[in-house]
Amino acid sequence: MADGTVLPVIVDIEGGIRAGALMNRKAFSKSIETKVLWIVHPxxxxxxxxxxxxxxISLIENKGFFSAQLPEGSSPIACELTDGEEDPELHENTALDAEKEKESRILYSLAETIARRKKEMPSGSYTTHLFEKGLEKIRKKVGEEAIELILAVSREDIVYESADLIYHLLVLLEAAGVDFHDLMAELERRDS
Known part of the structure; x- marks a missing residue:
């Protein structure tokens, strides 16, 4: 699941127009899962x-590249991303900041970032994309991430899928208007 090999995807649009982008196994899997093309920002x-x-219409993996066919009238355009935002779907091995770990602030920080994304809705942000799709899409995404966690076998995949689930849960809380502090208070109550 964490294969980061990036290959080109050649896109044919009925009528002869051609476009290109980048895709990896994660983007390919997401495309198959959602029936919408997902790409890797270069x-x-x-x-x-x-x-x-x-x-x-079709999406296949070839040796050395991916190939997609879109219906006539499609006009895919390159995505623009907000610099500095980390994609929770990008599975890189990065060490947790020791200070944040010590202070147990990472969840608060992530919840604050998600709230800021909802307020600012920066173009090209994955978090913005989720908020634009609406609460039902976000709920579905939380369910998908829970299933991916259940199906994860290796320690590495369990860690990554757990992080994906927590991130999407925090997005769901924000979209549903549930204060993150209410969740933390409930967890604290259960710890006593």
Whole structure:
């Protein structure tokens, strides 16, 4: 699941128009799962749905590249991303900041970042994409992430899928208007 090999995806649009982008196994899997093309941003390496959420007719993996066919009238355009935002779907091995770990502030910090994304709605942000899709889409995404966690076998995949689930849960809380502090208070109550 954490295969980061990036290959080109050649996109044919009925009528002869051709476009190109980058795709890895994660983007390919997300495309198959959602029936919408997901790509890898060439500068940041983040996996996002191709802007405009183009549906495809076919998507196959070839030796050395991916190939997609879109219906006539589709016009995929390159996605623009907000610099500095980390994509929770990008599974890189990074060490947790020791200070944040000591203070147990990472969840608060992430919840604050998600709240800020909802308020600012920066273009090209994965978090913005989720908020634009609405509460039902976010609920579905939390369910998908829970299933991916259940199916994870290796320690590495369990860690990554757990992080994906927690991130999407925090997005769900924000979208549903549930204060993060209410969740933390409930967890604290259960710890006593």
């Amino acid at each position: 500068e940041t390496g983040r996996v996002l749905p191709w802007e405009g959420d183009p549906l495809y």
